[in-house]
Amino acid sequence: MAAGVGKTYRMLEEGKQAIEEGRDVVIGYLEPHDRPETSALARGIEVVPHLQAAHGGLELNEMDADAVIRRAPELALIDELAHTNAPGMRNEKRYQDIDEILDAGIDVISTVNVQHLESLNDEIFELTGVRVRETFPDRIIDEADEVVLVDLTPEALQQRLRAGKIYKADRAEAALLNFFTAENLSRLRELALREVAEDVESRRKHSVLDPLSQQAIAERVLALVEPQPKSQRIMRRAWRSAERLGAQMDAMWVRKPGHELTDEEQTSLAALRRLAVVLGSHFLEEEGDDLVAAVRRIAYERGTTYIFVGTPDESRRREVFGGSLLSRMVRELPGIDIRVVANRADRPEPEG
């Protein structure tokens, strides 16, 4: 609902409960709010070390998604889902890190305020006069197994604020006059209640399709790209198919060990990364000598069902004597559809 209602506390309570049930739980990231009750509750839960990122003279703490994946717990507790990572991190947003952790088969409990929901951004602005810059896509809520509303009356929240349980005294007074007015908090509470009610209704309707059927028809698209202009086309075509399939999309470049990028390749790679952001997809960069082996590993890790690849630049001679890349992919990636993205300009123009 809003900062200070007790989301982090509730998340930690769930984590402790899971530990008591014998589950392997870690803290992937805990926002250091300097709240003694929260810190006390977090004690005893393993914390995965953070990454340090320097930005604008500040030392920033970021979640190390790779470390969480390497640690491979059953459940990771990750605070502040809508957070924007420091510049230079692989993912711009924490929810993208969380997507990767989920893809690695790790359950995640996270926290977020209702005002960060992308589709509500305009409404929040109209209601509160505050434009929220950090947003996350609505699909995150749709994909969550469960959404728990942490509710508190506006009066109780203001009381917590005055008691210095949310911000220090000097900040608390300003907050009460600005965002934390009774009117704003009532509106946010109403929105949060409405969102959760709609989510419950939508889940009731979706439960008609049992989990096994959902798993059977779930699609995930992987576009294999290189830092070359033609890869823009591969990503666009893959995205269009992903849209039609209602699937998530990843794009991946397998970099040969020691490969030094030319200026042109650097430009192309940066452009592909920007395109991935526009398309809402994940861009992966892997290193390996063997393209097919790398694709196989990632495809099975991420549950890929559909691969898009550009027309290989292989000569007929190499195909005959060295073996075709596509044949290898078909042979070594059973159960995965493969589509070769052609250059339409190679198609003969209709006569007349």
Added chain:
Amino acid sequence: MNGLAVVLIVVVVVLAATIAVLLVARRPPRRLPVRPGARRILVPFAGSLDKTVLDAAIRIARAEDAVLVPAYLLVVPLRYAEDSPLRDEVKVAMPLLEAVELAALRAGVPVDARIEKGRTLPHAVRRLWDAEHFDRIVAPAPAPGREGFTPKELTWLLTNSPTETVVLKPAA
């Protein structure tokens, strides 16, 4: 040498010749490789791209042996974070970029298409030239009833562009 041996030799020779012809004839289709250091011509547009403007841009690119960089510009409304995915807008951009790319490739011009976003069209185009080098910009002039640069934005483009900029008037 008996007749059978002669027939066998002929069959082997014909087979070898056939394979050789196949190896040569069935090469992958001709590519339009992007030459390292080639000139790059940016064609920023939004909504649609007039055919006369596209044709002219292709002619310029061909004459200069340059890579055409058609860039569909998306405006991110203030209600969304700047890095939000823009599914609906991208759906409009995709087929248009495909068509532009196809026209250029058919004309023998290598293409390196882009989708770029910003809070305004000038913001989006500035992001492009901040990230990449262009030797020339070919921009469509404003046209009544069409999306794209407004006269004011075009003035900004001409004033701030880091490179030679050509404004082309769409067909009436």
